[in-house]
Amino acid sequence: MTGEFRSRFRTLTDGSDAPPDADHHIFIGPQHPWAEEPAHFIIHVKGERVVEADIRIGFNLRGIEKAMENKTWRQNTMLVPRACGICSAVHQNIYVRVVDRLAGVEDQISERARLIRMFSLEAERVHSHILWYGILAHDAGFDTMLHISWRDREIIMDIVEDFSGNRVNPALMLPGGVKRDIPKEKADKARPMLDELEKKVLYHKKVFTEEASIRNRLEDVGVLTKDDAKKTTPNGPTGRGSGLPFDIRKSYPYELYDKIDWNLVYYTEGDILATTMVRIDETLESIQMCKQILDRLESTQGELLARVKPRIPEGSYMSRAEAPRGEDIHFGIANGTDTPERYKIRAPSLGNIDATLKRMDGEYIADMPVILRSYDPCFSCTNRVMIINEKTGEKMILNQDDFARKAIKAKKYNRSFF
Amino acid sequence: MKKVLVMGGEALKNQAKGPVTKHVLKRIGDHPPPEDIRTIPRIIEDRCIMCGTCVNVCPTHCIEIEKDDKDNGMIWLQRAQCMWCGHCQTYCPKDAIHIDREPALSNSLFSFNNRQDYEMICAKGSFKGEKADKKLAELIDEGGKKLKYLEEFRG
Numbered sequence A: 001m002t003g004e005f006r007s008r009f010r011t012l013t014d015g016s017d018a019p020p021d022a023d024h025h026i027f028i029g030p031q032h033p034w035a036e037e038p039a040h041f042i043i044h045v046k047g048e049r050v051v052e053a054d055i056r057i058g059f060n061l062r063g064i065e066k067a068m069e070n071k072t073w074r075q076n077t078m079l080v081p082r083a084c085g086i087c088s089a090v091h092q093n094i095y096v097r098v099v100d101r102l103a104g105v106e107d108q109i110s111e112r113a114r115l116i117r118m119f120s121l122e123a124e125r126v127h128s129h130i131l132w133y134g135i136l137a138h139d140a141g142f143d144t145m146l147h148i149s150w151r152d153r154e155i156i157m158d159i160v161e162d163f164s165g166n167r168v169n170p171a172l173m174l175p176g177g178v179k180r181d182i183p184k185e186k187a188d189k190a191r192p193m194l195d196e197l198e199k200k201v202l203y204h205k206k207v208f209t210e211e212a213s214i215r216n217r218l219e220d221v222g223v224l225t226k227d228d229a230k231k232t233t234p235n236g237p238t239g240r241g242s243g244l245p246f247d248i249r250k251s252y253p254y255e256l257y258d259k260i261d262w263n264l265v266y267y268t269e270g271d272i273l274a275t276t277m278v279r280i281d282e283t284l285e286s287i288q289m290c291k292q293i294l295d296r297l298e299s300t301q302g303e304l305l306a307r308v309k310p311r312i313p314e315g316s317y318m319s320r321a322e323a324p325r326g327e328d329i330h331f332g333i334a335n336g337t338d339t340p341e342r343y344k345i346r347a348p349s350l351g352n353i354d355a356t357l358k359r360m361d362g363e364y365i366a367d368m369p370v371i372l373r374s375y376d377p378c379f380s381c382t383n384r385v386m387i388i389n390e391k392t393g394e395k396m397i398l399n400q401d402d403f404a405r406k407a408i409k410a411k412k413y414n415r416s417f418f
Numbered sequence B: 001m002k003k004v005l006v007m008g009g010e011a012l013k014n015q016a017k018g019p020v021t022k023h024v025l026k027r028i029g030d031h032p033p034p035e036d037i038r039t040i041p042r043i044i045e046d047r048c049i050m051c052g053t054c055v056n057v058c059p060t061h062c063i064e065i066e067k068d069d070k071d072n073g074m075i076w077l078q079r080a081q082c083m084w085c086g087h088c089q090t091y092c093p094k095d096a097i098h099i100d101r102e103p104a105l106s107n108s109l110f111s112f113n114n115r116q117d118y119e120m121i122c123a124k125g126s127f128k129g130e131k132a133d134k135k136l137a138e139l140i141d142e143g144g145k146k147l148k149y150l151e152e153f154r155g
């Protein structure tokens, strides 16, 4: 253990580096009824209190990045949203912005296409957040809220389905623009539905702020103070719940986020309730943005799709966006052919793990499900590692133990990793 | 300002309504899939010029083509592999592809009946009729063999 900055990813195969004051170790996952996604948590407890918690990830490597190197840029437009089950549109949005930039068509994209892209992103944020606080209520033992919030989520799902032809994977975006238009009749149909959804979400907010049975489970639980937050660098709603007002949409605006009115939501309490409130307020904000976008679409005309050649000129570009869970980063390298040389995805959940483990220190075991849920874990988009020796081209996929052993040896004897 | 029973009204309302599942069958009729739902592609034969763009852009390699020239050729689809993305429709230069609206498709998709797996979606000129039928029979045969291996492997 090296003070404050000890690794939360260390191994525990021989139990030697467990914290000395813990008397029991609870293993949660990779397969566990609590978790929809495979992750392995090791929680060291003393009595009822958690001393520390560790995590191991890497049970769900699907090789999307490698698959992308074998497909063309055009085909990858449909592969990349499959990196995540819920936030598919945001992955696709970052991908198409990378390709737009590399192909040099960035300024040919019309305002209308950009607005439709933004509608897709905001609608996704709405349904992702509602899904999340439904599951949070379920974890806190308040199942009524789960059923009610998921019932109301169907409204936005219906709108997305109507606009794009698919419920969770709208896939509206293409390099150079968008695939489908949002005609006036559809927008008119969606407007009253958005109003209704807004009322429902206000009701959810009332339940979360007033109902004692849920508030008692969330208030003052798993507090992440601003100082801790700065050290553990959470992103997205996890950070905004701890008083870090950072949102890519405001700090580094993409698409047209600087041209429409919206407020940055953040709370300073740092407990789970604050994270929940950030997400509920953001949902309301996103619904408001959706309405604005529909209004602006009426007066905006423009070509939907600019032509992008299948061969992308040499170059590399990093792009990022605010996913519902936090900051999502893509990095693409083009080599002049129609397939990418390398494509890297950094999904937001990875950045939030440290902060969440920090939250657990000193809490009750009974609060673990709520705290673990607080950062919206999504491992299918987080897990990917492969080590490649640049000089020889040798590739290896290591398990945690081997990787740690190799790294320690390399450090100790000051020699190369391979 | 903590209260209890904030959701009391909602609970009473649901109590009075009775189980929702009772109405489900009625509701499905009330709730047809939207006009523009994406399912599998269909080709309008007169418009198709056998350029092969749809084959090249398909991310799952489920469309295949065999052709002599622009008037003679055939395109077939492996239905179970298609992920309904609509890419082929977007990139077709002649607007020959439209996306079908076939709500009952999921029934056939999960039946593991490989006779429904392959479909000749376009056959033109000399490929029409006998040649297309022969190819389709071949494909189904191959698919059947694969299924048989799989079953043997499973034991």
Ligand code: SF4
Residues within 6 Å of the ligand: B043, B047, B048, B049, B050, B051, B052, B053, B054, B055, B091, B092, B093, B094, B095, B096, B097
């Ligand atoms: S359907 Fe369209 S893209 Fe496919 S071969 Fe025919 S013309 Fe080309």
Ligand code: SF4
Residues within 6 Å of the ligand: B039, B040, B041, B057, B058, B059, B060, B061, B062, B063, B081, B082, B083, B084, B085, B086, B087, B088, B089
């Ligand atoms: S819809 Fe997508 S997966 Fe299906 S054939 Fe067309 S391009 Fe291929």
